[in-house]
Amino acid sequence: MHKTKRTILLVDDSVPNVDVLLDLLDGLGHRVLVAENGESALQRCRLAKPDVIFMNTILPGIDGVECCRRIKAEAEFRQIPVVIMSDDSDDGELRSHCFKSGACAFITKPAIRDEVVAILNNQLELIELREQVKTSNGAEARSLEEFDLLVDFIAHDMKSPIVCITGFAEELAEQFSEVEVDAEWHEFLGYIHHSANDVDIILEALVLLKNLRTLEWREPELVKLESLFQGVLSRYEQFESYKPLEMNASCNDYSVISQPTLLEELVFILIRNFGNLIEPGETLQLNVEIESSNNGQILLRLNANTRAMTDVELSHILEPLQGKKRKRVKDVSIQMLCAQKIISYLAINAWAEHGPKDSLTVCLNLETGG
Structure with a gap:
């Protein structure tokens, strides 16, 4: 209570x-x-x-x-x-x-x-x-500053070991391709590479959460959705776990009032997690739909060709924290915790719903200032 x-x-x-x-x-x-x-x-x-x-x-x-x-x-x-x-x-x-x-x-x-x-x-x-x-008082602020410094140190010092692990795993994979080894060894290398990538994602999430907490409030500004998606796609193409992406969107005439950096980060995280939820070898197909309303808002619907999502998964996809326990959704990374924090910070109304073939659709209510 x-x-x-x-x-x-x-x-x-x-x-x-x-x-x-x-x-x-x-x-x-x-x-x-x-x-x-x-x-x-x-x-x-x-x-x-x-x-x-x-x-x-x-x-x-x-x-x-x-x-x-x-x-x-x-x-x-x-x-x-x-x-x-x-x-x-x-x-x-x-x-x-x-x-x-x-x-x-x-x-x-x-x-x-x-x-x-x-x-x-x-x-x-x-x-x-x-x-x-x-x-928050001064003592709490000092404690948080020390914690933030620790997060930065950990994130910095862990990068080199992660690069070494993934590098040696790739070298071994290349060596294995030249000699005959049991299939399970290729599977083991896959686990090593995947686990190292998971650690990297967790560190990235920690740093992002720290940055969100320390971020100074800025007045919202006009954000053109076309430019925002161009920036997101450019970042996604440089992403290590990039999957081929086809986007169907018509955003030319739409702008919203928000904080551009955070809104771009939110959409980037959502697209990354869409990529985790498609079948191996498939192209990520992203459909963006926009509905205007009469109350100065638009509804932005992001849908992808993900696997079928259950009703239980939908209820937790944007709510990773339930009390003191986090309800995990298979193949959804800790980055979704960051997405929820950004949604709260920007005071965006967001929810998940079923798309075609029970795929995942994420809906964002955004202010247009109109």
Whole structure:
């Protein structure tokens, strides 16, 4: 249980539903406010500024999706996490509309206690993390500086051994090609090379996470998506584990408001992980779709010809941290933890969904400033 007492807003006109959640959240030690419709929810936000909102889709007057969109349209409330609740678990279009409106999670009613608690705890941990960053004292700062220095030393000093391991593995592979050896030795060399690459990726992720934590806040600026993807593709072609890539995208007329370096890093990480999820020997086929909305946002859909993803994997692909445990998705690297941190830092609403043949699609809601 979180030590800080938080304010939770429930938006639902069903008394039984409210009673269930009210008992649960009150039992967790939080202050709970209730609104019976969308207009009342907006008023409660202005008066009390809740920390988290649980909102039903069907409400008198404006529905939950529209109410969420209006809340997110106000700069003062944009950071408030909104969890949408619905009776319909099979309506993929409704789920998509909810996330487009700015919702952080989607719950099917009747709500399961463990699911509500897990989602609430994840959002409260993000809130507490932001508050800790703002209020960290000098001793904590010095400790973090020492840790950052240690990360830099480790990353620097490990590079040479990794290069030696991969270099000797490649030399042995060349020698084995000239003599007859058992197939298992080629398999062993593959494990060595793959393991060395994994260590390199972990070190790269540590450095990136350190850089994200120490990054100074910069005002967002206009980013042309065409230029952004050109930069990403140029970097990907230099990537050691590069796989042939075909991209289908039309971004010429689209720009977004963001931090260009971080947004490029996010897309680069996503493409790298798409490459890990395709069948060996296949060309990575990346499709980029863009949908405009009337609320100054666009929905960027990145889909690739990955293997079929299960529903469980989709739920964890952009949420590598669940409490103190990380839910691993096969063939997805620790870099996705960095992706989640970048998403949080940029306050982007992002989610994963099925594409053609149950392949992976990652959706990003981006501000256009329009």
